[in-house]
Amino acid sequence: MARAVTQQRKIINTVLAWGVGLLIFFPILWTILTSFKTEAQAISDPPVFLFFDWTLENYAVVQERSDYMRYLWNSVIIAGGSTVLGIIVAVPAAWSMAFVPSTRTKDILLWMLSTKMLPAVGVLYPIYLIFIKLGLLDSRTGLVIVLMLMNLPIIVWMLYTYFREIPGEILEAARMDGATLKEEILYVLTPMAVPGIASTLLLNFILAWNEAFWTLNLTAAKAAPLTAFIASYSSPEGLFYAKLSAASTMAIAPILILGWFSQKQLVSGLTFGAVK
Amino acid sequence: MATQHSRSAARLMMAPAVVLLLGWMLVPLIMTLYFSFKKYLPLRGGDLGWVGFDNYVRFVTSSAFWPSVLATLAIVGGVLVITVVFGVLLAILLNQPMWGQGIVRILVIAPFFVMPTVSALVWKNMFMDPVNGLFAHLWKFFGAQPVEWLSQASLQSIVMIVSWQWLPFATLILLTAIQSLDSEQLEAAEMDGASPLKRFAYITLPHLSRAITVVVLIQTIFLLAIFAEIFVTTQGSFGTRTLTYLIYQRVLESQNVGLGSAGGVYAIILANIVAIFLMRIVGKNLDA
Numbered sequence: 133m134a135r136a137v138t139q140q141r142k143i144i145n146t147v148l149a150w151g152v153g154l155l156i157f158f159p160i161l162w163t164i165l166t167s168f169k170t171e172a173q174a175i176s177d178p179p180v181f182l183f184f185d186w187t188l189e190n191y192a193v194v195q196e197r198s199d200y201m202r203y204l205w206n207s208v209i210i211a212g213g214s215t216v217l218g219i220i221v222a223v224p225a226a227w228s229m230a231f232v233p234s235t236r237t238k239d240i241l242l243w244m245l246s247t248k249m250l251p252a253v254g255v256l257y258p259i260y261l262i263f264i265k266l267g268l269l270d271s272r273t274g275l276v277i278v279l280m281l282m283n284l285p286i287i288v289w290m291l292y293t294y295f296r297e298i299p300g301e302i303l304e305a306a307r308m309d310g311a312t313l314k315e316e317i318l319y320v321l322t323p324m325a326v327p328g329i330a331s332t333l334l335l336n337f338i339l340a341w342n343e344a345f346w347t348l349n350l351t352a353a354k355a356a357p358l359t360a361f362i363a364s365y366s367s368p369e370g371l372f373y374a375k376l377s378a379a380s381t382m383a384i385a386p387i388l389i390l391g392w393f394s395q396k397q398l399v400s401g402l403t404f405g406a407v408k
Numbered sequence: 409m410a411t412q413h414s415r416s417a418a419r420l421m422m423a424p425a426v427v428l429l430l431g432w433m434l435v436p437l438i439m440t441l442y443f444s445f446k447k448y449l450p451l452r453g454g455d456l457g458w459v460g461f462d463n464y465v466r467f468v469t470s471s472a473f474w475p476s477v478l479a480t481l482a483i484v485g486g487v488l489v490i491t492v493v494f495g496v497l498l499a500i501l502l503n504q505p506m507w508g509q510g511i512v513r514i515l516v517i518a519p520f521f522v523m524p525t526v527s528a529l530v531w532k533n534m535f536m537d538p539v540n541g542l543f544a545h546l547w548k549f550f551g552a553q554p555v556e557w558l559s560q561a562s563l564q565s566i567v568m569i570v571s572w573q574w575l576p577f578a579t580l581i582l583l584t585a586i587q588s589l590d591s592e593q594l595e596a597a598e599m600d601g602a603s604p605l606k607r608f609a610y611i612t613l614p615h616l617s618r619a620i621t622v623v624v625l626i627q628t629i630f631l632l633a634i635f636a637e638i639f640v641t642t643q644g645s646f647g648t649r650t651l652t653y654l655i656y657q658r659v660l661e662s663q664n665v666g667l668g669s670a671g672g673v674y675a676i677i678l679a680n681i682v683a684i685f686l687m688r689i690v691g692k693n694l695d696a
Contacts, residue, residue, distance in 0.1 A: 138505070141504070141505075142504075142505050142506055142507070145501065145504040145505065145506040146506040146507045146508065148501060149501050149502060149504070149506050149509075149512045150508065150512055152498065152501065152512075152516070153511075153512040153513075153515035153516050154515060156515060156516050156518075156519060156572070156575065156576075157515040157516070157518055157519075159519070159527070159530055159531065159534075159535065159572070160518055160519065160522065162530075162534065162542070163526075163530050163534065166534065175540040177540075177545055177548075178545060178549070179542060179545055221424050221425050221428060222425055224421030224422070224424070224425075225421060225422045225424070225425035225426070227418075227421060228417075228418030228419070228421045228422050229422065231418075232414055232415055232417075232418035234415070234418075238691065238694050240422070240426065241694065242687050242690065242691055242694075244425070244426075244429055245687065245690065246680075246683055246687055247429050247432065247433045249629050249679050249680065249682070249683035249686070250433060250437075250676060250679065251632060251633050251652065251672075251675045251676055251678075251679045252633060252635075253633065253635070253652045253655045253656055253659075253672060253675060254437075254440060254655070254672035254673065254675045254676040254679075255436035255437065255439075255440055255672065256655070256656065256659050256660065256668075256672070257439075257440070257443065257659045257660075257665050257668060257669060257672075258435070258436035258437075258439035258440055258443075259436055260659075260660070261439070262435075262436075281428060281429070281432040284425060284428065284429060284432075285429065288425055313414070313417055338521060341523065342521070342522075342523040342524065344523060344524040344525050344635065344636035345633070345635045345636065348525075348635070348636060348639060349656075349660065358523065359523050359524070359525045359636070360525075362523065362525040362526050362529055362640075363525045363529075363636070363639065363640050365529060366529060366640045371533065371540075373533060373534055373540070376529065376530070376533060376534070377530075377534070380526045380529070380530055383523060383526055384521065384522050384523060384526055387521045387522075387523070388518060388521050388522070390521075391517070391518070391520070391521035392514055395513070395514075395517060395580065398517075398520075398577075398580060399580055399581055399584045402577070402581075402626065403581060403622050403626060404690045406618075406622045406686070406689050406690050406693055407581050407584055407585055407618070407619045407622050
C-alpha cells in the first residue's frame, strides 16, 4: 500500500517537475527552434513549433553580414584572458592564505570579497577616463584587465576553499625532502589543485563571457564581444526574429554547455561559501 | 610551524592580488569622490570648479530621483519576492524522488547561463512584442487585446525578465540547502501527525532561513546593478529608469560627471549597507 502511494507520488512529482522545467527552459528552446525557421515562419500566426522547413540559412546570413566570428573571437579572448590572468594572480595569494594563515587572513579575504560589491556604475566615469587616457577604450586589453579585476575576488575565494582542503602534511613532507617553495607549488600543490583550478576557470569564464556592463560601455566596434553584438540587434534588426535567434543561439550555446559542467561550483563560488 | 621565512614569502605572494584590488577599489573611488564635489561637464566647459555638496543635493532633489528610487525598489523587491517564493517551491519539488531529476535540474538552471543582452532581447522581441510576440498570439488566441508589455506594463515586464534570469540561482542555492536537511526529522514529524503544511512551516522553512538570507543579500547586490536588461529593452523610459540607469545617463549620456558621481557615491553607500550584512554571514562561516 505504502509502496503504491510512493509510486503514485513519484509520477506526480515527475510530471510536475518536467512541466515546470520545460516552462522555464521554453524561451531558450523557442529561440533555438526559431533560429532554424525562415523569417516568415518565425512570425507566422499561429506560431509553428516543430513542423516547419528547417533551414540553416540564418546562421550563414548572420555570419556573413555581421562578421560573427570577430565578436566570438573577442569574447573568447576577453573571457579567457581575464580568467587566466586572474588565476595567475590569485594562485599565490590563495596559496599563502590557505597554508600560511595569519591572524589577518580572514579580514583580507573578506575585504577582497567586499570589493566585488562595489557597484560598477559608481566608478563608471573614472574607469572611462582612465581608459581614454591610456588608450584602452575599445581594446581587448582594457576589458581583459577590468574583467580580471572584477572577478579576482571570486577567483581568490574559490581557489582558497579548494586549497584549504589539501592536507598541509603533504607540503611539509615535500619541504622535508628539500623541495623549494617554487618546486613545492609547481610539483606538489599544482597537480593536486588541478580540479579546483579547472572549476574556478570554468565558472569565471562563464561570468566574464556574460558580463554586460563594462563590455557594453567600454567597447565600440573593434573590441566588442558577443554581449555587445547582441545588444546591437536591439533595433531594427531585432525584428528579424529568425536571424536574432540564430545570433542569440550562437552567443549562448558554448556557455550553456560549459554551464552544465559548472553547476556544483556555482553555489559555493557565488555565495562565497555562505551556503554549503 | 610556519617559519619566519615562509611567512614573508607568503606575504610577498599575496602582494600582487592585494595591490591590484586595492588599486581597483581606491583609485576609481577617490576619483568619483573628487568629481562629486566639482561642477564637471567634459563637453561643455570641462572642470568648472568646486561646488561643495551641491551635486549631492541636486541629485536627490532632481525630478528624476524619486521615480528612479521607486523603480529600483519595485524591480529589486519584485524579483526578490518572485525568485525566493518560486525558488523555495522549486527546490522542494526538485528534491522529491522522480524520474529524470538531473535533466530537469539542467532545464531549470539553464537561464542563468544566458547572457543578459540575449535574454532581454529575446523576451522583448519574441515574447513581448505587441504584434508578433508569442504573448500577443496567446492573448489573441483567447480573444484578448494584446498588451504592449514594455510600455504599458514596463516595470512588470522587466521584473519578469530579470526573475527568469535569477530564479535558477535562487533555486540552486535553496536546493543545496534543502539537501542538507535531515530527512529523519521530517519523517518523525510525519509520524507524530504533523501536516505537510506544518512540516514545511516548522522544519523546512527554518532550515532554509539562512540560505534565503544569503539569496536575498547576494541578489540585492546584483539586482541593484542591473543594466543590460534595461539598456536593450526600454532604455530607461516608461518608468524603468533605475538608480543605476539614472547615474549611467547622467555620466555618459548627458556627460554631467559631477552630478553622476554624486549619484555614484549614493549607490556605493547603498550597496555597502547590503554588503555588510552579507559579509557578516560569510565571516561567520569562515570560522566554522
